[in-house]
Amino acid sequence: xxxxxxxxxxxxxxxxxxxxxxxxxxxxxxxxxxxxxxxxxxxxxxxxxxxxxxxxxxxxxxxxxxxxxxxxxxxxxxxxxxxxxxxxxxxxxxxx
Amino acid sequence: xxxxxxxxxxxxxxxxxxxxxxxxxxxxxxxxxxxxxxxxxxxxxxxxxxxxxxxxxxxxxxxxxxxxxxxxxxxxxxxxxxxxxxxxxxxxxxxxxxxxxxxxxxxxxxxxxxxxxxxxxxxxxxxxxxxxxxxxxxxxxxxxxxxxxxxxxxxxxxxxxxxxxxxxxxxxxxxxxxxxxxxxxxxxxxxxxxxxxxxxxxxxxxxxxxxxxxxxxxxxxxxxxxxxxxxxxxxxxxxxxxxxxxxxxxxxxxxxxxxxxxxxxxxxxxxxxxxxxxxxxxxxxxxxxxxxxxxxxxxxxxxxxxxxxxxxxxxxxxxxxxxxxxxxxxxxxxxxxxxxxxxxxxxxxxxxxxxxxxxxxxxxxxxxxxxxxxxxxxxxxxxxxxxxxxxxxxxxxxxxxxxxxxxxxxxxxxxxxxxxx
Numbered sequence: 001x002x003x004x005x006x007x008x009x010x011x012x013x014x015x016x017x018x019x020x021x022x023x024x025x026x027x028x029x030x031x032x033x034x035x036x037x038x039x040x041x042x043x044x045x046x047x048x049x050x051x052x053x054x055x056x057x058x059x060x061x062x063x064x065x066x067x068x069x070x071x072x073x074x075x076x077x078x079x080x081x082x083x084x085x086x087x088x089x090x091x092x093x094x095x096x
Numbered sequence: 097x098x099x100x101x102x103x104x105x106x107x108x109x110x111x112x113x114x115x116x117x118x119x120x121x122x123x124x125x126x127x128x129x130x131x132x133x134x135x136x137x138x139x140x141x142x143x144x145x146x147x148x149x150x151x152x153x154x155x156x157x158x159x160x161x162x163x164x165x166x167x168x169x170x171x172x173x174x175x176x177x178x179x180x181x182x183x184x185x186x187x188x189x190x191x192x193x194x195x196x197x198x199x200x201x202x203x204x205x206x207x208x209x210x211x212x213x214x215x216x217x218x219x220x221x222x223x224x225x226x227x228x229x230x231x232x233x234x235x236x237x238x239x240x241x242x243x244x245x246x247x248x249x250x251x252x253x254x255x256x257x258x259x260x261x262x263x264x265x266x267x268x269x270x271x272x273x274x275x276x277x278x279x280x281x282x283x284x285x286x287x288x289x290x291x292x293x294x295x296x297x298x299x300x301x302x303x304x305x306x307x308x309x310x311x312x313x314x315x316x317x318x319x320x321x322x323x324x325x326x327x328x329x330x331x332x333x334x335x336x337x338x339x340x341x342x343x344x345x346x347x348x349x350x351x352x353x354x355x356x357x358x359x360x361x362x363x364x365x366x367x368x369x370x371x372x373x374x375x376x377x378x379x380x381x382x383x384x385x386x387x388x389x390x391x392x393x394x395x396x397x398x399x400x401x402x403x404x405x406x407x408x409x410x411x412x413x414x415x416x417x418x419x420x421x422x423x424x425x426x427x428x429x430x431x432x433x434x435x436x437x438x439x440x441x442x443x444x445x446x447x448x449x450x451x452x453x454x455x456x457x458x459x460x461x462x463x464x465x466x467x468x469x470x471x472x473x474x475x476x477x478x479x480x481x482x483x484x485x486x487x488x489x490x491x492x493x494x495x496x497x498x499x500x501x502x503x504x505x506x507x508x509x510x511x512x513x514x515x516x517x
Contacts (some may be wrong), residue, residue, distance in 0.1 A: 023447075027470070030452035033424050034503075036510030049137040068488065068500050069468050073285035073452055076470025076484030081450070 025084035027077060045089050053086035103196060108192070127152040128441040131210045131220040133200045133379055135162055138411030138426035139226030140515045143193050145434035146224075151441065154194045154218050156210060156353060160184060164514065165284065166423045167508050168253040170458065171198040172261045173294035181253055183516035200227075205404055222437050224399075224408040225385060225392070226426065227377025228252075235373040236276075236311055238349040246351040247368040251283060251290075255384055263367045264298060270305040271366035273298035274356045278373045279313040281391065283412050283421045286318040287465065288371055290457040293323065293329055295369075296331040297460050310337045310364055311356060318420070319457060319467055319487050326459045345430035348368070369436040376413035383407060391415045396473035398446055408433050417477035418469065425453045450481070456504035463494070464501030 031045065038044040045053060059065035060074035068080075077085065130153050132143045135157030143155040149365035162183045185195050197215040203225075207315060209217045231249055233240045239247070252262040268274065273295060277288040292310045299306040308331075317323075327335050338344035343360035349370055356363045357371070376389030385392045385401040392409040393402040396417065401407045410433050411426035419425045428451045436446040454468045471478045472480035 020274075024435060026472070027446065027452065029435065029452035030428040030450075032431075032514055033427050033452070033511050034454060034507050036513055039497075040509055041506035068496060068503065069454065069466055072468045072484060072486050073454075073470060074484075076450065076452075076481040089121065 025088050026081060028085045028088045031085070031089060048090060050083075050086040050090040053089055054083055057086065059080045099195040103205065106230065113123075128221040128443075129154070129219060130222050130224060130227060131156060131218045132224045133158070133203075133210065134226035134228055134377065134411070135195075136226060136411065136426065137164075137423040137511070137515055138430045139224070139425045140185070140188060140226075140409060140432040141430035142226060142434050143188060144191065144515075145431050146437060147188075147191055147193050149434060149438035150195075150219050151438055153423050154196050155185070155188065155196070156196045156200045156212065156218070157185065158197060158199045158213075160197065163257075164423070164508075164512065165251075165253045165287075166268075166511075167504075168250070168257050168326065169287070169291045169294050170266065171253075171517040172250060172259050172291060173298050174261060174265070175461065176393055178254075178258060179490060181257075183512060187517055190485075200343070200379045203370045203379070203381065203404075203407060205384075205407065208406075221441055221488060222406055222408065223383075224410060224430075224433060224437065225380060225383060225413065226409075226411045226430065227348055227379045227413050228376040229412045230377050232373045232375055236346065236349065236370070239370055239372055240459075243349065243351045244370075246354075247349060247356075247365075249370055249372055251287075251371050251374070260367075260369055264295065267302040267303060267306060267367055271303065271307075272364065273299070273306065273308045273367045273369070274363050274365035275308065275310045275315075275343075276349070276356055276368070276370045276372075277310060277312045277314070278342075278371055279345075281421060282371070282374050284455070285420050285422075286323075286455055286457045288312075289317060289319070289323045290459070291369070292335060292337070293331070293417040293457070296327070296335040298347055300334055304334075306334070308335045311344045311346050311363070312338060313340055315339045315341050318455075321455075321464055321490055322465045323459065324461065325490065326465075361485060367504055374395070376409075380409065380413050385409050386413070388413075389415070396476065398440065400436075407492050408437060417471070418480045419453055419456065419471050420469075422455050422509065423451060424455060424507075425451070427515060428452055451478065454507065456500060458501055458504060459497075462498040462501050464497055464499075464504045466500055466503075 035045045035086050057074045060070040130146050130151045132139045133156045143153045147153045163183045196353045201213045202211040209219045246261040248256045250256040343358045348357040369384045369511050380386040385404050392413050393415045399408045410429040412421040440448045450472045458468045465488040467487045470481040
């Protein structure tokens with residue numbers, strides 16, 4: 001029975017990691033339309049931590065960080081949504 | 097996780113139990129099948145995301161080269177080569193997406209298959225239609241396919257873009273260019289005004305005695321104050337915009353006389369750029385997903401057709417509420433739609449999404465302006481998220497405008513890489 005439980009747990013865990021990429025929180029899938037490879041005028045998000053992304057979004061939203069456009073987009077998300085997007089983006093290191 | 101390693105996890109005696117408890121039905125079964133119709137910003141994006149989500153994808157697209165519309169006004173302006181707008185499907189093929197290189201002729205909802213022009217059929221579990229638009233050659237008296245060879249629309253990038261560019265190149269100094277702009281809805285709401293700006297810039301630079309008359313079937317348009325402020329500053333005496341209320345609506349054209357008629361006037365043109373009314377691409381009519389308006393009503397959560405269950409419609413063809421018909425919007429919708437389709441194929445319900453749009457317009461070299469929006473399902477449509485979005489600041493410095501022009505360039509490179517690269 002122990003062996004069965006361990007195997008089931010291992011399987012469920014592996015499913016979790018296999019599916020880690022699929023459930024993108026609301027809004028997150030749009031970001032890659034502008035934020036791509038490094039070296040372009042619009043900064044890449046690759047390598048940024050969730051905290052760094054969330055902090056930037058908060059500063060864009062409040063106006064503390066000057067922006068041409070991100071201020072207008074950041075206002076479309078509450079703190080929990082911003083946090084979820086930031087965490088998802090930070091977990092997508094190998095994604096395009 | 098690879099299939100082999102999943103098998104090794106399951107190799108114990110609990111395999112059957114684990115499968116019955118939690119395993120997806122996909123293990124040991126054929127992957128679910130999606131057919132995506134149309135290989136533009138919407139369709140190509142959707143095909144790639146579905147493929148990455150474990151769905152077997154066939155992309156129906158007759159052209160081997162896609163010609164992108166965003167930035168094609170710079171080709172007309174003479175500052176960009178059409179080659180920079182052209183993309184192929186090699187990267188999609190390398191990822192395992194099958195390309196059916198022909199037109200889709202119909203979708204059989206009962207048999208769940210897409211019929212191709214050759215008569216071949218493609219079975220599907222879910223189809224996604226991203227057919228873009230067709231020019232309505234029946235909507236404006238005097239303007240048919242033959243007329244478009246004399247008065248180009250250039251609203252589908254490619255030979256039409258080059259035709260308009262060469263006509264402007266051949267224009268005498270002191271000539272008159274007439275643009276005709278349709279009523280909403282149409283592809284790329286600020287596109288005609290970006291084009292007017294860049295044609296005016298070309299005339300000012302190379303043929304300063306010439307004039308551009310913009311005849312509009314609307315009284316208001318996207319980024320209007322930003323455009324008009326820039327026009328007053330940059331193109332006084334060259335660009336004249338005629339609103340609907342001032343008699344701007346085009347009622348008839350004559351390629352023989354080279355005239356564009358409105359309710360009040362008849363304008364003689366040396367070059368005429370007629371942007372005619374549009375509708376969803378033909379396959380949308382054949383599949384029964386377009387309504388009387390010529391566009392396709394959709395469920396804002398999943399982009400599933402409101403007229404044909406199980407069929408999804410994205411991009412310019414869809415009635416996406418407050419979201420404009422833009423390449424950015426098509427790309428954003430494609431990703432949300434792919435997620436929804438992948439979940440629905442597993443029997444799961446997608447959560448309510450949020451989507452973004454950003455559209456840059458180039459008013460002159462190193463002078464960019466933008467409009468942005470955040471959207472969510474509300475009241476059965478995609479509505480603006482209140483308090484978000486809007487246009488560039490009126491009265492911003494030329495340095496800011498230059499930065500937005502650079503961002504536009506960056507955006508195009510990134511989205512092109514995400515969709516085709």
